[in-house]
Amino acid sequence: MDKKAKIYIAGHKGLVGSAIWSNLVSKGYTNLVGKTRSELDLLDCVAAQKFFDDELPEYVILAAACVGGIIANNTYRADFIYQNLQIQQNIIGESFKHHVKKLLFLGSTCIYPKNAPQPMKESALLTSSLEYTNEPYAIAKIAGLKMCESFNLQYGTNYIAVMPTNLYGPQDNFHLENSHVIPGVMRKIHLAKRLMEKDFDGIRKDLTARPVNGVNGNASDSELISVLANYGIRDSAVSLWGTGSAMREFLWSEDMADACVYILERVDFTNITRATSFDNGEIRNCHINIGTGKELSIKNLTQIISQAIGYTGEICFDSSKPDGAMRKLTDVGKLHSLGWHHKIEIEEGIGRLYEWYRESNC
16 A cells, blocks of 8 residues: 555544554554544434545544443343444445455454354354344454455455454453453552552542542542442452353454554455355455464453552452353454464553553543
8 A cells, every 4th residue: 555545444533443554654544534533423414424524534443433342241131233334334335335355344254143152263153043132243343344244256356354352452441330351340440459558549540540430530539439349349259250260362453553554455255255265155244353372361460450559458359240252262263374463462452551551530
């Protein structure tokens, strides 16, 4: 790609989009376009069309999405399927109408069946039923990757779909209810340590930066204790959902961004189809898993986070709450065959994220 090519990154302020933006800048790309939600409502098809008419991007990275952890997925089911389908419909459709040279669509490994053989190969897609708690989100992302695949097959476009594993990193969402597992657990343990040490100034600093249910740093000590208790955060223990035995794979967001830019620069749809064997001549499952190929239990994850924070209190698991899928390990053979491997291991990543989180509370 030409370093001056106009590249539109939808969702450039989020965990995924911001990491990709930074990676492109570090590689010398100078013509990046991003719009905040207030500047461009991607649910509005008229606004999306006007944006493409005005900007005429040559490349598009679709990182905008309605996302969250297990609680949010199960609670906001309509929002997750409607908003993601609408965003994808508008961006992919306008990219086609405006002759975008290449589009990169980001999904998630939650597209795979609940009981898919481990590690999950791209070919496992649509072979059995999905995990119930994230079914609406998964269906939306499956629709997005199939849109890319179908446009490629019918019209000869060059739309690549990538499916990252569980991501974490700078700009992550640390909401106590709607976050993914690493930022959610990290914040709970951070606040529990502050509570254990009677560091109410530290708690107030945290809630000033990120209020909880309308409670901020102006609250009394008793109000702070009460709101934190609602999320299982007490002065001697933290309560987390599930049994702690579920296994998960995690990828540092900046590694993910590097993989995405690597694919954008070097991989075309024709490369994938030439390198893949298809049954009966039916071309499908052309998406690419992005991950580490390594997993650990949620319980072990909490130990790594506790060590990074210096927390010595108790971690309790509430087995009355769901674990979600027990394993979600990706097969990254296709990605490795394309020449890319991850660099940041989980212990280093957790340390980096906690440092970023503390700095962002100042």
